[in-house]
Amino acid sequence: MTSSTPFRLSGLTALLLSGASAVSAMPGNLPAGAELVTRGSYTGFFNPSFSSNPAMLPVALGDRSYSLGGFSLPAFALEIGQVDNLAEQFDSMEEALDNAESSNSDGGENVTQDEADAIKAEFDAFVAELDENAYVAFDVALPLPALPVMFKALGGTIAVNAEASVGVNIQALGDELRYNQADEEIETDTSLYVRSGEFTRIGVSYGKEMGKFAIAGNDFDVNVGGRLTLTKASLSRQVIRIVDDSDDEDESAFDRAEENYDENKEDTTTLGLDVGFALHNSKSHFGATIRNLIPQEFDYADIGIDCGQKPTEGQQADCDAAANFEGRINLRDSYELEPQLALEASHTIHESGLRVFGGLEANSVENVAGHEYQWASIGLGYVGPWWLPGVQVAYHSNLAGEKLDMLSLGMQLFKAVNLQVSLSPETAEVDGDDIYRSAAVSLTFATSL
Numbered sequence: 001m002t003s004s005t006p007f008r009l010s011g012l013t014a015l016l017l018s019g020a021s022a023v024s025a026m027p028g029n030l031p032a033g034a035e036l037v038t039r040g041s042y043t044g045f046f047n048p049s050f051s052s053n054p055a056m057l058p059v060a061l062g063d064r065s066y067s068l069g070g071f072s073l074p075a076f077a078l079e080i081g082q083v084d085n086l087a088e089q090f091d092s093m094e095e096a097l098d099n100a101e102s103s104n105s106d107g108g109e110n111v112t113q114d115e116a117d118a119i120k121a122e123f124d125a126f127v128a129e130l131d132e133n134a135y136v137a138f139d140v141a142l143p144l145p146a147l148p149v150m151f152k153a154l155g156g157t158i159a160v161n162a163e164a165s166v167g168v169n170i171q172a173l174g175d176e177l178r179y180n181q182a183d184e185e186i187e188t189d190t191s192l193y194v195r196s197g198e199f200t201r202i203g204v205s206y207g208k209e210m211g212k213f214a215i216a217g218n219d220f221d222v223n224v225g226g227r228l229t230l231t232k233a234s235l236s237r238q239v240i241r242i243v244d245d246s247d248d249e250d251e252s253a254f255d256r257a258e259e260n261y262d263e264n265k266e267d268t269t270t271l272g273l274d275v276g277f278a279l280h281n282s283k284s285h286f287g288a289t290i291r292n293l294i295p296q297e298f299d300y301a302d303i304g305i306d307c308g309q310k311p312t313e314g315q316q317a318d319c320d321a322a323a324n325f326e327g328r329i330n331l332r333d334s335y336e337l338e339p340q341l342a343l344e345a346s347h348t349i350h351e352s353g354l355r356v357f358g359g360l361e362a363n364s365v366e367n368v369a370g371h372e373y374q375w376a377s378i379g380l381g382y383v384g385p386w387w388l389p390g391v392q393v394a395y396h397s398n399l400a401g402e403k404l405d406m407l408s409l410g411m412q413l414f415k416a417v418n419l420q421v422s423l424s425p426e427t428a429e430v431d432g433d434d435i436y437r438s439a440a441v442s443l444t445f446a447t448s449l
Helices: 011-021 054-061 086-102 113-128 253-263 313-324
Strands: 066-072 075-080 135-143 149-153 156-173 178-180 185-187 191-215 218-241 266-280 284-291 296-299 334-337 340-348 354-361 375-382 390-398 405-413 417-423 427-430 433-436 438-448
Touching (some): 054 156, 054 266, 113 185, 191 313, 218 296, 218 313, 253 313, 266 296
Antiparallel strands (some): 156 191, 191 218, 354 375, 405 417, 417 438
16 A cells, blocks of 8 residues: 555545435335324324325325325435544554655655554554444435325225435445555555445325224224335445555546446336225324335345456456455345334324324334334324414334434424424534434425325
8 A cells, every 4th residue: 555546545434424425225214205203104294194004095185086296305314323533543544554654764655564563453453343333324215296196996095106215325344454565565455335226116005994993982994005016226236445556546436436336236126015904083093004015126236256357457456355355245135125014003182283193113124235224103293273383293213223213303384394304312423523323304395285
């Protein structure tokens, strides 16, 4: 590793933080539109959300014969690992390498065995911890304007919906520092493992009222529903060495990331099925949805294979690095949308405009980057006259994976503008500043027309 290397170790932080804005996880982890605070159970005005539970279609449409959706800006979500002092430690390692290179009496850049041993002793443990802590995940979800379209037909209610979503996970793969005696330099395959997906979903839902059911002297309407979803996914993944020691100084790590993305992109189209059940009346609601009753599997392109066929020296080095990480990553892989049971409930406090709500995902599932999610939520909302802002507050806990908690606040103005924000109380230190480890925002205009 010499000072002429065009991309040094400290570039990891820049790629982790800026790379997330260049690409964007699987549909389902980021509720779109006016459902961020309730995580899909209800809209911002506490209308039942059929996009989560298709059994609620007849309730969402009500007495109308048809309805058109409103307009939503993209909903964004960001999550980062516990990267406290990551940049500082990389800067310290780079400084140690620079000092070792500049300490030679002959003015050369060679590193001695003693210097290499000292640097390895100081930083090997830090590099080994990168896999667990150094990651950034970024999600975007966008329902298409004027959708969903709802209308009465076939003895029930039908809805047609379409949405696009994209996601990325950028994770560091740490590799031990090695001393190359022949070249008298320190080498490492420390890399970024980038997994991303672009998804387009078209769904047709059907919900039907089945009759009434009495519980403890209270009558409830019984609804059932289902949704068929056609999903086209474009998945890509690549391993990018953050130390470029190739002879091609015109090809940066960013250039290779773009080239590898296009070369490793794989398209898959699948058919999915959700089914829902609900009990509801004017005060209370209980619902259950089985998502992905038909599991959907999407393919990744193979990586770390036939490296000698790659068009550039830098891409060959990236491919070799991926092969060296076999066992920590799968060279042949796919992503599966697994079945998940989601439960929701709400109750209106008598003549107050207040509604308590909650939800529970009974099992965990993974997103496109392999992060596990299983949300439990509880919240309180107020909806009053049109001229008073509606407000929602909620607490969400991820029972799997990183187990991050989220606090959410939603506001509805004039029953037309809906702003919702979620933040994690947990922070991480980046370049000396504390930032939230997870955040999400959604802005919609009107819920239906």
